[in-house]
Amino acid sequence: MRYIAINEQQQLSLDEIDKPVISDDECLIKVRAIGVNRADILQKKGQYPPPPGESSILGIEACGELVAIGGLQTRWNVGDKVFAIVPGGAYSEYVKVKTDHLIKLPENLSYAQGAATAEVYLTAYQCLFSIADLQPNAKVLLHAGASGVGTAAIQLAKQLNCSVTVTVGHEDKVAACKALGADEAINYHQTDFVTWAEQQKQSYDVIIDVVAGEYVNKNIRVCALDGHIVILSMLGGRFAKNIDVAKMLAKRVNLHATTLRSRSNEYKTQLIKAFTQDFYHCLEVGSISPVIYQEYSWHEAEVAHQVMLNNENIGKLILTVD
Known part of the structure; x- marks a missing residue:
């Protein structure tokens, strides 16, 4: 072949x-x-x-x-x-x-x-539901909202009527994420998402992060009480300096890191079964779409x-x- x-x-x-x-x-x-x-x-x-x-x-x-x-x-x-x-x-x-x-x-x-479909929706589902236990009407922050995983996560979160904020790097991506249902889209070249969230008195129950690096502390600042931060990549660097553990403790922040490729076959089987039970019908009727x-x-x-x-x-x- x-x-x-x-x-x-x-x-x-x-x-x-x-x-x-x-x-x-x-x-x-x-x-x-x-x-x-x-x-x-x-x-x-x-x-x-x-x-x-x-x-x-x-x-x-x-x-x-x-x-x-x-x-x-x-x-x-x-x-x-x-x-x-x-x-x-x-x-x-x-x-x-x-x-x-x-x-x-x-x-x-x-x-x-x-x-x-498979990689982005299964990754988004794993982060939002399997790890972060996303609940209806929660507040969600997605970094790289216009990425494959980001566009999938917007749609999954909106199926539960969640409020979704995304960060992106271009105005075309702002428009694309809003068209998918994002409630707020922040161009990080123009606006610091921490400053914006604090001005709007926003905090987030679930944060999905592909950046890491300096974003780890920034995510902690805008994380809600008992919130979940899920890191699945490190586009901003592998090291996070001066993590504010006191703030993590005060907020009871749940910090997770995950990859899907290295998971066991049994884990993947259960993840696929759960995703298809919850959202396969949405693919069939077009309420979510890659x-x-x-x-x-x-x-x-x-x-x-x-x-x-x-x-x-x-x-x-x-x-x-x-």
């Missing part, structure tokens, strides 16, 4: 490799579309290796049709259209996936939309990566396999 390989100069090009061999608890997907994630770029640079024993090929989510099914299941059939998260291997014509991690592609979604910024041929993967590195995208970047 063809796949996207990485050379010694960290450049991408198509190459050939054997198809994956599936186990009894796995299925094989013929890939039609691939979701681009920052994990792909970090792995390409040698900064984020796949979990031990998993494929070294880039890519952690894919959408397509089942072409082979392991022997331990009866629910799925060859030809079923599905999407899924995978620990690696999605930048290829075929990728194997744990059968328990498959999600049926709703009839109203394209392959590209399926590839834009946001796609641009689709590229997988021959243009380098271009898509550069768009993400430049923080140009609103929502997801998709590679189509041709």
